Amino acid sequence: MRNQTLARKEESQAIDSFDDVAQFEAIAEQLVWPQTSWVGNAWVDCGTQQTMPLRRSPVDGRILPALFEGDMALVDDAVSQARSAFHRGDWAHLSPASRKQVLLQMAVLLEAHATELCVMDCLSMGKPYARLVQQDAVKAAECFRWFAEWIDKVQGEYVPANGERIGWVEKTPLGVVAAITPWNYPLENIAWKLAPALAAGNCVVLKPAEQSSYSALRFAQLAAQAGLPAHVLNVVVGSGETVGQYLVEHPDVSAVFFTGSSRTGRTVCNSASRHRIKPVSVECGGKSPALIWHGCSNLQEAVEEVCGRVFGNAGQTCNAPSRLIVARPLLDQVRQIIVGISGTHVPCDPRVGRPQHGALCSHFDVERIDALVRTATDEGAELWVGGSPADVVPGGAYYLPTVLGNVAPHGALAQQEVFGPVLSVFTVDHLDDAIALANDSRYALAAGIYTDHLGDALAFQRGVYAGNVYINGWGMDDISVPFGGLGDSGNGTKDKGLRAFEKCFASRSITICTKRRAPGPT
Secondary structure, eight states: OOOOOSSOOOOOSSSOSSHHHHHHHHHHHOOOOOSSOSSSSBOOOOOOOOOOOBBBBBTTTTTTOOOOOOOOHHHHHHHHHHHHHHHHHHTSSOHHHHHHHHHHHHHHHHHHHHHHHHHHHHHHOOOOOOHHHIIIIIIHHHHHHHHTTGGGGHHHHHHHEEEEEEEEEEEEOEEEEEOOOOSSHHHHHHHHHHHHHHHHHOOEEEEEEEGHHHHHHHHHHHHTTTTTTTTTTOOOOOOOOIHHHHHHHTTOOEEEEESHHHHHHHHHHHHHHHHOOEEEEEEEOOOOOOEEEEOOOOOOHHHHHHHHHGGGGOOOOOTOOOOEEEEGGGGGHHHHHHHHGGOOBBBOOTTSSOBBBBOOOOOOHHHHHHHHHHHHHTTTOOEEOOOOOOSSSSTTTOOOOOEEEETTTHHHHHHSSOOSSSSEEEEEEEEHHHHHHTTSSSHHHHHEEEOHHHHHHHHHHHHEEEEEEESSSSSOOTTOOOOOEEETTSSSSSSSSSHHHHEEEEEEEEEEEEEOOOOOOO
């Protein structure tokens, strides 16, 4: 067995930030990184399993610990054991109060071990450690608590049929849920999938992104310590093309919950029902437009918020407002503000302090984003700020926050999800033109407008095709607000809020005949 529990005393409170790299590295050196899948509340013996291709940390290029890749036989075992646990009622038949306490304890352990989880994520995907601890871990724990509080409030529905029959609708767990999560918000995305599914009584087989599997594996171990029965949560490590594909198609999987790229989302939708009809929830990418319109009373604040949202997490956020549409008379002011604040948006070493921006997830992404920016400038776009890789930490993967004006509306930079710190700026003269430009995308995850003119704001809200619409403020991060997209951004299902909880249940109708029957012969 290649995995052990963390070989140091558990912390009761996470370290908010590190003052110097040596402090961070001292913690990192104490970690025992999970390397194999987690099935049945135990590490899987790697046996003859092959290791996945080694990854370099985007922080400084170091080689990360090897991960042993699961295979179809391991997926079969994880799904089979999860289904058996479901039918035995190991989890679903526990009292709501008992399940609630387990989820609450999962939140407690997540917070207690946030330091190690976030050190792993920082080195794996490059996000600043301080932001991982203070935002991602906090929101993930909040998510488990929020759904835990709903467990004992699930109710059926009485249906008055007629004088001879009564009926009711019962909410029942789906069964075995396949959850596939991305790397850009590792703990938070896992919580969005696991918390409602487990709260509803389902068993889960999780396939985390290859780039952020370590924290998912360690969290599964913590979930077992919280009291989650064996086989209720299993984590199988592997590539999307093999493990992910086979898991999605598996005939004993009852539902598929996916977050990731639109290309992979289409594959998931096409493959999920190959052997069995099952509900599929996909939350995919975006190319979200933000409109700064006439009547925007605080232009400085609006521009700063858009830049903060699109540059935050190195631009690796699905609903980032990467297309900024500006009313033409406001363009010069907007450009001056962007240039003026550009010095506050620079990538820094994500291990120390409280930087806003860290590394991209991979060195390949630096090359990919730089190629898109250079193509756009060749097509006539004006480079306002940034536009090149950044030399932050030797061996790391960093790119300067970048803004381009006069971007061709149908060019690659305007139509493709960059998933990097790049903002494209467009100008319009009329609100109808702004709405048309906002809708000129196959994505439909989010859209927003900044204006004090209520009529224009409502006209924009009615006209744009998007799953999330923001007015005078980008992003509603409260766990109670549902989140999800339309078009190539998703199939309309939601993460967060009660909508996410509802999709984790099936409905059953029960009817009782109350007609009094004539007594039979005595």
